[in-house]
Amino acid sequence: IVKKKYPTCSFCAGCLASVGQVASGSSQLSIKAAWQAGAWGQCSASCGGGTRTRAVACKLSVVPMPQALCSDSPKPAVSQACNTQACDQPACPAACTQAMRGNEICDPECNRAECGFDDGICETNPPDPQLPDCTSFTTCSDCINKEASSSCGWCASNSKCLAGTSSGPFDAQQCLDADWKITYCAADDATLTYTSPADGSVLYAGSSYTITWTGGVSQDSVKLFLRVSSGTLFSGFGLPAAPIANSGSYTWTVPAGIPSSSFYRLYIASVNDLTNFGLSAAQFTVVGTLEAYEWQPGPWDMCSQRCGGGTRTRSVFCVSKSNNAAVAESNCNPATKLATSEACNTFACQPCPSVPVCMNSVCPKCTCMKQSSGNAGYFCGMVYNGATYGCDTVGSKYQECCRRQGFKCDDGCLDKAKWVWYDSGACSKPCGGGTQKRYYKCQGYWDEGSCWGSASYCAENVTCTDDMCQGPDPGYNKLYECNTQACPVYTWAVTPWTACSKSCGTGTQIRVATCIMGEGLNNGTAVADSLCTAAKPALSQDCATDPCEETALSMLQPEPGQVVGAGEVLSIAWGGGKRYSNISLYLKQVAVGVEGLLPMADTWQSDAWSLPAIVDSSNGTLDWVPPATIPSGQYLLRVVSTTNTSNEAALQSPVVVLSWLYYRLILVPLTPGGSLGSATTAEVTLYGSMGNSSTLSLGLTPAGGAIVHAATGTVTVGTGAGRDVGALQSLGIKVPDGTTLDV
Structure with missing residues (x-):
């Protein structure tokens, strides 16, 4: 029995990104599930026609899978007719075993009428007399190596030797393509095993590393994948998407931009045998955000020797590119770290009279001399024939003559000038991350006791020429991040709608909209409406749009015969009408004075004696104060709907008004x-x-x-x-x- 290894449950739960056919162009591992049919069971009748059944399942190798993953091919039949020969025919010979009649192969022993032509199999797949009986081989080596005709192949998933070709078994339901072997046996494959990167390794973007492994066979191809923690498999990020030769190594250049994580693992799988795979046993770290950090050197210290060869050192810091702040060195690529020491002043210690006036005569040695008035430093020079000459030269040989003699002159700049950030340009954005220029100047300082000028002058920084500072101007042709704070969010906050102003006949609801900075009406800060770019929400809307019903008007007050004096309040009340519409009020004098004499005119009057002509019918009441000028007498009141003039009501008996x-x-x-x-x-x-x-x-x-x-x-x-x-x-x-x- 050939021992095989298959994915454990925990592996299958997290490692294999997908099963089933993966879309073309995908960089993920393609693993296909297929229908697998078991052997046919015993026929329900020995003759005259019976039925037999078998188990059919969707599997990946030997692992059961959901049937939906096999839906790209038809499911094999789970039942079929059997022993269809008449019962008066001879019995099927014993040489045609039950296993033969359930193997989906047209076996010659069963290709007889009394055997139902191998239960119908031979009617569509007649036997090939040239095909060997592959099922007689019980090991992979016998199945492949001892059959010169190569008409047999070994199915690794169920350990069967089956008839077929290099394309697969004749019965495609019997074996997965990935498990079909015709040139070598899966048992001969050494297990694929990673040997590097080692546990705890740190890989940096921009650097190259050699991935190594053992196992597999040389003629096979493999695919490389990554995964983070127990996530899905993926390729890319510098790993090849296509299979590569099983050479045992691959040089991986880690690209900038790969997500940083301390939980990376590598996965390798044989293309021809997906059951042969390897997973790096340990996790390693990938630092993929190097573009955000860089090494920045500090100034060189003084050389240990004035001449004759010495050493100088400096500090090198890992800094953020966005704000130049120092961070942990683990954020920068150690492979690109700048040198922290170097040789210096390697020239021989000797005088250096390189002044032209000395070319044809002997000059004194150069020494440190005071600058002229107003320039409080020193320079490398000499006095010859009463005249002062400078021994300095520009560039790398500056003060060479003095330094070759073992000293240098303090001009405030030599070996100590640095680029100093002194100003910035306007930021391109007020928030959300903009860019700006920075302005630097090359600046030095005086050593204590080296400056012979005034105390205030010596306390100032020294402005040096750009060539005195190491490296180019940090602000030249370069932009820096600025205003990286998040931009404020301006939104409209609205109050709830008020109650509808009417219950029918179309009313109005209103609300208040406020432009705020922040989240929510109660959590944000109110600002000017102009800061909100979105359209201002509607502040009013219609409501209760159903029309109002109009009912018959009726007079409720005043009481018949009620007496009211001029200047006193007379309450008028009515019922009915139409809500939110108006009624007209009318007054008619039917008797003069309290004695009840008939008036000269008996007509309804509108807008007379302080009685309003039109009022809102919704109120249903009105307080009328007869003026002092109204004649004493008896009066009738009438109300009329303005929307339906036929809808009216009047007092049946008059009221008495006592005037002044x-x-x-x-x-x-x-x-x-x-x-x-x-x-x-x-x-x-x-x-x-x-x-x-x-x-x-x-x-x-x-x-x-x-x-x-x-x-x-x-x-x-x-x-x-x-x-x-x-x-x-x-x-x-x-x-x-x-x-x-x-x-």
Whole structure:
């Protein structure tokens, strides 16, 4: 028995990205499930026609799969007729075994009428007398290596030798394409096993690494895949999408942009035998975001020797490209780290009189000399024949003459000038990540005691020429990130709709919309409406659009015969009509005065005596205050719908309105020609059929200008206003205390 290895449950649950046929162009592993049929069972009848059944399942190799994954091919029959020969025919010979009659192959022993022509198989697949009996071979080696005609093949998934060709078995249902072997046996394959990368390895984008493995066969091809943790398999990111030769190694250049993770594993699979696969046993790390970081060197320290060869060192930092801030070195590619030390001042220690004036004569050695007034540093120079000469040269040989003698002159810049960021251009965006230019200048400083100028001058930084700083200007032709904070979000926040202004006949709902910065009406900050770019939400909408029903009008108030005085409130109420529409109010005087005399005109009046002509019918009530000028009398009220003038109602009995009247009181002395008394004022109360009046304060004015009229003795009292009391029945007169009135 050949021992085979198949995916464990945990592997199949997370490693194989998909099963079934993968779409063309996919970089994922293509594994196809297929229908597998078992052997036919015993026929239900030995002759005369019976039925036999078998099990048919969708499987990947030997692993059961959902039937939907085999839907691209028809499912084999699970039952068929058998022993269809008549019962009076000879019995099927014993040489035609039950296994032969259930193997889907036209076996010569069963190709007889009494055997139903191998239960119908031979009717469509007549036996080929040249085909060997492949089922007699029980091992893969015997099946493939001992059959020179190559008409047999080994099905690795069910360990059977079957008749077929290089394209597959004649019975395609008996074996998966991936398990069909005609040139070598799967048992001969050494297991594919990764040997590198090792556990805990760190792979950096931009660098190349050798992936190695063992196993498989040299004539086979393999496919390489990646996965993160227990996720799906995928290729790409520098790994070939197509199969490659099983050479045992592959050089992988990790591309920039590959997702960074510490849980990568590699998967390798044989193209010809998907049951032979390997998974790196350990996880390794891939750092794929190197484009965000870079190595940045610090300034070189002083050389350990002035001349004759020394060493100088510097610090190298891993920094973020976005803000130049130092980060952990693990973020940068160690393969590209800059050198931290180098040889320096390798020239021999010797004088260097390279000044032209000394070419034909012997000059003194160069030394450090003070700069001219206003330039408080030193330079490498000499005095010859009373004149001062500079030994400096430009570029890499600057101060070479002095340095070859073992010293250098402090000019504020040599070996210590650095690029200093001093200003920035405008950012291209106010938020959300923009770019801007940065401006740098080459700047040095004075060593303590080296500056002979003023204290304030020596405390300042020294501006140096660009060639004194290492490397190019960091701001030249380069943009830096700026305003990386997220842009504020401006949205409209609306309050809930108010209740509908009407219950029918189309009302209105309103709401308030506020432009806010942030999330939600209560969590954001109100800002100007102009900051919200979206259209402002509607602030009103129609509601209750069904038409209102109109009902018959009826008068509810005032009560018939109700009395109201001028200036008093008379409540008018009605029922019915149409909601949210208007009614017209009318007034008609049907009697003059409280005595009920007929008026001169009997017509309905609109907008008369402070009674409004039109009011909202929805209210159903109105308070009317008759003015003081309205004539006393009896009045009828009527309401009429403005939407249907035939819908009206009126009082059946009038109300009495008591207006204000002007009264004149004439007093006559009790004794003709006598005196009225000493009173000059009086309070008069009238009593009538409609009640009494309020007290009237009257001044007693003689008709002729004197209290006693010479002729008649009568006195006319000035008029006073009071409410109509109906038929006058009596009056009361009261004079001030201490006065008299004789009338």
